[in-house]
Amino acid sequence: MMEPWSLTDILSIVTAFQLLLLGAVILTSRRPGKLNQRLLAAFLLANVLLLVQFELFNQIKSIRVGVTPFYFLLAPLLYLYVKSLLFQSFKFKRVHLIHVVPFLIVFAYFILFLVSRLSLSDGPPEYARQLRMESKISSIFLNLQIVCYMTNIFLVFYQYRKEIRNHFAEVRHVILNWLLFILVAFTLMWLTDFTSTVAGWLKIDDPGFFRTLTLVSIAINFIFATILVYRSMEQSWEQTGIIESTRYSGSGLTDKESEEYAQKIRMIMEKEKLYLDPEISLKELSDKTGISPRYLSQVINSKFNQNFFDYINHYRIEEAKRLMAGTVRKELTILEVMYNVGFNSKSSFQTAFRKYTGTTPTEFRLRTLN
Numbered sequence: 001m002m003e004p005w006s007l008t009d010i011l012s013i014v015t016a017f018q019l020l021l022l023g024a025v026i027l028t029s030r031r032p033g034k035l036n037q038r039l040l041a042a043f044l045l046a047n048v049l050l051l052v053q054f055e056l057f058n059q060i061k062s063i064r065v066g067v068t069p070f071y072f073l074l075a076p077l078l079y080l081y082v083k084s085l086l087f088q089s090f091k092f093k094r095v096h097l098i099h100v101v102p103f104l105i106v107f108a109y110f111i112l113f114l115v116s117r118l119s120l121s122d123g124p125p126e127y128a129r130q131l132r133m134e135s136k137i138s139s140i141f142l143n144l145q146i147v148c149y150m151t152n153i154f155l156v157f158y159q160y161r162k163e164i165r166n167h168f169a170e171v172r173h174v175i176l177n178w179l180l181f182i183l184v185a186f187t188l189m190w191l192t193d194f195t196s197t198v199a200g201w202l203k204i205d206d207p208g209f210f211r212t213l214t215l216v217s218i219a220i221n222f223i224f225a226t227i228l229v230y231r232s233m234e235q236s237w238e239q240t241g242i243i244e245s246t247r248y249s250g251s252g253l254t255d256k257e258s259e260e261y262a263q264k265i266r267m268i269m270e271k272e273k274l275y276l277d278p279e280i281s282l283k284e285l286s287d288k289t290g291i292s293p294r295y296l297s298q299v300i301n302s303k304f305n306q307n308f309f310d311y312i313n314h315y316r317i318e319e320a321k322r323l324m325a326g327t328v329r330k331e332l333t334i335l336e337v338m339y340n341v342g343f344n345s346k347s348s349f350q351t352a353f354r355k356y357t358g359t360t361p362t363e364f365r366l367r368t369l370n
């Protein structure tokens with residue numbers, strides 16, 4: 001018999017519809033085909049199937065299952081999506097299929113042995129015991145899987161946050177706070193489900209408590225889906241990623257070549273003042289110098305003892321000091337100086353200025369005027 005619809009049911013249906021619609025839009029998009037878009041669509045559709053399974057078995061009480069196979073897809077697909085989004089070098093290979101093996105095993109068990117079991121609550125007692133055992137074993141493996149994958153995902157994201165400073169002088173547009181939000185939302189959703197699982201193991205007999213946890217989990221999923229739809233309408237998924245650093249292992253760059261490249265970089269930077277471009281990146285400097293991005297990054301790190309971010313900002317701060325100390329340009333405000341030397345963010349300018357001078361721009365100007 002069908003249960004009357006609750007707020008949880010309505011949220012589940014709306015969320016599933018949003019995710020399904022967004023997944024279909026991504027898959028049918030005419031934008032250049034990208035692996036990260038296909039992996040995102042797969043993640044969204046797996047989430048849809050999880051919600052459908054939840055709603056189906058919530059409504060049809062005669063079906064009892066101890067496992068949720070589609071949950072085993074979410075963390076692996078999210079991991080692959082994040083890797084493909086952040087690093088250009090990521091390519092999907094056959095070896096990556098190992099990530100879906102746990103899902104395939106659980107799904108095969110689900111199809112072969114569980115779907116046909118009807119009215120287990122009215123069957124022999126051993127059926128109920130077996131169902132509880134299946135649920136407990138499945139939950140243990142599922143939560144271990146999610147912990148391992150989410151740990152790796154956050155490590156990959158941290159690695160990316162460090163590495164972008166070797167590629168960009170302005171990192172606000174590539175820091176990807178929206179991706180961090182997605183990761184945190186997924187983690188909170190999992191923690192809510194995990195709390196419900198542990199409460200079941202502890203045999204807490206409070207239906208209202210479990211209903212509340214389920215509602216919170218679905219609500220987080222709903223907010224997550226809503227923001228994904230909003231960002232997709234802004235076409236925010238155009239992310240090309242960066243080249244993953246290997247710490248220059250196996251580099252064929254000799255000391256003589258490295259020194260020649262360092263002189264060439266210094267000459268072009270001082271002659272053309274490329275640092276004044278707010279959007280300057282490692283790739284653009286590579287195009288100007290004719291030096292590959294890999295060698296360019298290696299030379300900046302080894303010869304100047306800086307990453308690309310600090311190397312460019314050092315030039316910018318020196319230019320800012322010259323402007324603020326110059327007798328002709330004293331009429332410039334600090335904000336105008338900031339924009340003239342290539343900064344787009346006041347906080348970034350303040351931080352960089354203090355780093356290289358030990359004082360704030362205002363204090364520096366007062367000192368030079370006096």
